[in-house]
Amino acid sequence: MNKNITMKDIADKLGVSKVTVSKALNDKDGVSEELKIKIKMVAEDMGYRYNALAKSLKVSNSYNIGVIIAERFTGDNRSFYLTFYQYISRILEEYHYSAILNILDSKDEERLNLPRIYNQRKVDGFIILGQVNKGYIELLQNIEMPIIFLDFYDEHIDIDTIITDNFYGAYEITNYLIKNGHRQIGYVGNLNATSSIQDRFLGYYKSLLEHRIKLNEEYIINDRDEKGKFIDLKLPDELPTAFVCNCDMIAYNLIKKLNDKGYKVPEDCSVVGFDNDIYATISDVKITTVEVDMEEMAKTAVRCIIEKMKNTNEKYGRISIKGNIVFRNSVKSL
Amino acid sequence: MNKNITMKDIADKLGVSKVTVSKALNDKDGVSEELKIKIKMVAEDMGYRYNALAKSLKVSNSYNIGVIIAERFTGDNRSFYLTFYQYISRILEEYHYSAILNILDSKDEERLNLPRIYNQRKVDGFIILGQVNKGYIELLQNIEMPIIFLDFYDEHIDIDTIITDNFYGAYEITNYLIKNGHRQIGYVGNLNATSSIQDRFLGYYKSLLEHRIKLNEEYIINDRDEKGKFIDLKLPDELPTAFVCNCDMIAYNLIKKLNDKGYKVPEDCSVVGFDNDIYATISDVKITTVEVDMEEMAKTAVRCIIEKMKNTNEKYGRISIKGNIVFRNSVKSL
DNA sequence: CTGAAAGCGCTTACAG
DNA sequence: CTGAAAGCGCTTACAG
Structure with missing residues (x-):
C-alpha cells in the first residue's frame, strides 16, 4: 500500500504544489501554520516516507559517515573498536547521520585501495578507528572529504585525531x-x-x-x-x-x-x-x-566531523580526552 | 579537483553520449569493447567517482541494509552482537551492499517507533540481531520490506530467522x-x-x-x-x-x-x-x-535477505546453523 | 504565503 | 553499436 507515495501525491490530494509540501515537511518558512499542519497530517495518513536519497542527490550530501576499522582489530570477540563504533553510530544518529562500517582488508590497506563507499559517494566523511598504515593515512589525507582519526596518533603526520589522555x-x-x-x-x-x-x-x-x-x-x-x-x-x-x-x-x-x-x-x-x-x-x-571515556571520545569525533563538513578547512589537531577512574577494591589505604 | 565529475563530463570529453558512458561503466551490452575500455580509462584519469545515490533514486534501491540491535544488548564491552554485526557488514560488502547499524532505544522499542533509516528510505531491508519485543516484531512484520531475524526465535510468530543449533x-x-x-x-x-x-x-x-x-x-x-x-x-x-x-x-x-x-x-x-x-x-x-558459528550464521542471513529483496514472498522460516566444537584441555579420557 | 521551472546524476526503454 | 528523451523525488532560487 505505502508504495511510493511522494510529495507530489500529497500535493495533489490537497490541491497545493509539491514545493509547498516540501517546505511544510521540512518546517521551512513560507507556508502558513495551518497548511503546514494539514500537510503533515495528510502525509502521515497516506503513510508517506520521506526519500532521503532524492534530497541527497539534490544537495550532494549522503548524510552517511564511513567508519573504517582495520581488519586486524576485529579478530576477537571482545573488540574494543566495535563498542566504539556503536557509540559513534548512536551519536551520529542524533545529528541525523548514519554510520556505515567498513572493515579494511589487509590487502586493501597494503595496496592503498579506498573503500567502495568512497568511490560510490555513499559517505560524506570518514572516521578512522585505530591505527592504519602510514601510506593509507597519506592516501586518506589527499581525498577531498573530512576525516577524523580516533584512538590513534602519529606524531609525524598532521592529522585531526581524538585520543585518550x-x-x-x-x-x-x-x-x-x-x-x-x-x-x-x-x-x-x-x-x-x-x-x-x-x-x-x-x-x-x-x-x-x-x-x-x-x-x-x-x-x-x-x-x-x-x-x-x-x-x-x-x-x-x-x-x-x-x-x-x-x-x-x-x-x-x-x-x-x-x-x-x-x-x-x-x-x-x-x-x-x-x-x-x-x-x-x-x-x-x-x-x-x-x-x-569512549562515549566522550566518540561524541567529540562526531562533533568534529560534522563541523568539518560545514567548514572544510577547520583544523583540530590532537584532542585528548580524559578517562575516568573506576574505584574498586584493589587498593588498600595505609 | 575531483569535484563533481559526472558521466556527462566523460561523455563530452570523448564526444559520445552519457548513455554510452553509463553502459560502459556498468559493463552492459551495447558498447564496443574498445570504446568501453577507452571510457573506463578516461573515467579513471578524470578521477570520476560513480554516484550511487543517483542510481538509487532511479532504481529505488539504496543498497543499504539496516541492522537493528536492541539497546540492552550493547551495554558491555564484549558484546557478542557487535561481532556479529561486523561479519554482516563484511559479507554484505561482497554483495555490494552496506550495513547501517541502528541501536534500538528502549523507548522506541516500547512505543513502536520505527527507525529513522526506515522512514527516510535509507535501507532496503532489515536484519534484526537478537530479541526484540513482541509488539515490535509485529510492527516489523507489517512493513513492506524484507526482514531477517538473527539469533532469535519466537515459536508463536511466523518469522524468518537464523539461529544457532x-x-x-x-x-x-x-x-x-x-x-x-x-x-x-x-x-x-x-x-x-x-x-x-x-x-x-x-x-x-x-x-x-x-x-x-x-x-x-x-x-x-x-x-x-x-x-x-x-x-x-x-x-x-x-x-x-x-x-x-x-x-x-x-x-x-x-x-x-x-x-x-x-x-x-x-x-x-x-x-x-x-x-x-x-x-x-x-x-x-x-x-x-x-x-x-557466527560467520556462517551471518552469511546465511545475508544470503536470505538478498534473496528476499529479489523475491518478496520468499519464505525461510527457522534455519539453524550448527556450531563447532573447540577442543581444549578440560576433558580427560577415561 | 504559494508555486512554476530547472536541475541533482543516473538508468530505462525505445528508436535509429 | 549509439543516443535522445523521459523520469526517479526531491530542493533551490526566483517570481508573483
Whole structure:
C-alpha cells in the first residue's frame, strides 16, 4: 500500500504544489501554520516516507559517515573498536547521520585501495578507528572529504585525531594511590613497546615528582619485549606497597603472580590498572582502574566531523580526552 | 579537483553520449569493447567517482541494509552482537551492499517507533540481531520490506530467522564426552530459564538416550533462578565424571567451585561449556566448548535477505546453523 | 504565503 | 553499436 507515495501525491490530494509540501515537511518558512499542519497530517495518513536519497542527490550530501576499522582489530570477540563504533553510530544518529562500517582488508590497506563507499559517494566523511598504515593515512589525507582519526596518533603526520589522555589518567590514578598513603609505588610495562605505555609511565612519573617521591628503578617491571610479546613478570626483591600497571590484563597477571608468591591483594600490596576491560572484574579482587571515556571520545569525533563538513578547512589537531577512574577494591589505604 | 565529475563530463570529453558512458561503466551490452575500455580509462584519469545515490533514486534501491540491535544488548564491552554485526557488514560488502547499524532505544522499542533509516528510505531491508519485543516484531512484520531475524526465535510468530543449533551442539559435545569413556555426566543450567538452556539440555539428553545412559536427576545442577539471577552452584554428593555446562561462564564458575572443594579439572572431573567466549580461555584450564558459528550464521542471513529483496514472498522460516566444537584441555579420557 | 521551472546524476526503454 | 528523451523525488532560487 505505502508504495511510493511522494510529495507530489500529497500535493495533489490537497490541491497545493509539491514545493509547498516540501517546505511544510521540512518546517521551512513560507507556508502558513495551518497548511503546514494539514500537510503533515495528510502525509502521515497516506503513510508517506520521506526519500532521503532524492534530497541527497539534490544537495550532494549522503548524510552517511564511513567508519573504517582495520581488519586486524576485529579478530576477537571482545573488540574494543566495535563498542566504539556503536557509540559513534548512536551519536551520529542524533545529528541525523548514519554510520556505515567498513572493515579494511589487509590487502586493501597494503595496496592503498579506498573503500567502495568512497568511490560510490555513499559517505560524506570518514572516521578512522585505530591505527592504519602510514601510506593509507597519506592516501586518506589527499581525498577531498573530512576525516577524523580516533584512538590513534602519529606524531609525524598532521592529522585531526581524538585520543585518550594516557598521561593524565596515569597521573590521576597514581595521585589516588599517594592520597591513600602509598610512597613506594612500582610501574609495570615496557616503556619502549608502545607510546601508550610510555605516556602512562610519564603520567605516573609526574605524580611521583609532584609529591617529591624518588623514582626507584627496581620498581619498574617489564611485561613484554619490544615487539609486544608478553614475558614472565619478575617481582623486585623488596616489594613496593603498590603497583600501577599499564593495562588491566597485566594487573590481572600481576595479582596472580603476587598470590602465587603468597601475597594478598590489596592487603599486602595494592594494584591498579588501565582500560577497565574484562580483566578488571574477572577475578575475585576487582581492580581499580582508568576507564577510557569512549562515549566522550566518540561524541567529540562526531562533533568534529560534522563541523568539518560545514567548514572544510577547520583544523583540530590532537584532542585528548580524559578517562575516568573506576574505584574498586584493589587498593588498600595505609 | 575531483569535484563533481559526472558521466556527462566523460561523455563530452570523448564526444559520445552519457548513455554510452553509463553502459560502459556498468559493463552492459551495447558498447564496443574498445570504446568501453577507452571510457573506463578516461573515467579513471578524470578521477570520476560513480554516484550511487543517483542510481538509487532511479532504481529505488539504496543498497543499504539496516541492522537493528536492541539497546540492552550493547551495554558491555564484549558484546557478542557487535561481532556479529561486523561479519554482516563484511559479507554484505561482497554483495555490494552496506550495513547501517541502528541501536534500538528502549523507548522506541516500547512505543513502536520505527527507525529513522526506515522512514527516510535509507535501507532496503532489515536484519534484526537478537530479541526484540513482541509488539515490535509485529510492527516489523507489517512493513513492506524484507526482514531477517538473527539469533532469535519466537515459536508463536511466523518469522524468518537464523539461529544457532543449540540442540545439536549439546548433543555433539555430550557424544564427545561419551566417546572419551564418560558415563556419569551431569548438566548445569536451569531448564526453565531460557529456551537455549532448555534446548541444550535436550541435546545432552538425546546423547544419553542414544547411548542407553540413564538420566540421573542428582546430576542436574541449577545455576540461576527463573529470572536469570545466578545462584551458588551446589555439587551433588556423588560427583559424576563429567559435566556439560549450558555456557562457558558457568563452566568457569563450576571449575572454580570444584577447585575450592579440592577437585582438579580435568583429572578428577571433566567439564565442557558452550559459546566459546572469553570465559573459556581465561583460567588455567582451557575449556572445551561449542562455538557459535557466527560467520556462517551471518552469511546465511545475508544470503536470505538478498534473496528476499529479489523475491518478496520468499519464505525461510527457522534455519539453524550448527556450531563447532573447540577442543581444549578440560576433558580427560577415561 | 504559494508555486512554476530547472536541475541533482543516473538508468530505462525505445528508436535509429 | 549509439543516443535522445523521459523520469526517479526531491530542493533551490526566483517570481508573483
